[in-house]
Amino acid sequence: MDSILFNQKRVLPCSAYLQGEYGYEGIYLGVPVKLGARGMEEIVQITLSESERRALDKSAESVRELLRVMEPAR
DSSP, X not given: OHHHHTTOOEEEEEEEEEESGGGXXXXXXXXXXXXXXXXXXXXXXXXXXXXHHHHHHHHHHHHHHHHHHHSOOO
C-alpha cells in the first residue's frame, strides 16, 4: 500500500481494534484510520449520522455474533 510505503498518512477504511473509539471497546471494526510508515497511526473519529450509527451498531453486533458462534463450547 502506497500510504505505508511512502508515508503518505492517508485516511483509509481499515479494520481496527477499538478501545473506546466510536463508543466500542475490545472489538475490531472497519473505521477510518490514518496509515503511514509505521502502519496504523491513528483511528480517525468522524461524526456519524443517525443512519450511519445504526449501520455501525449492526456491524458490531454481527461481529460479536460471529465470535459467539466461533467460540468453543465450555
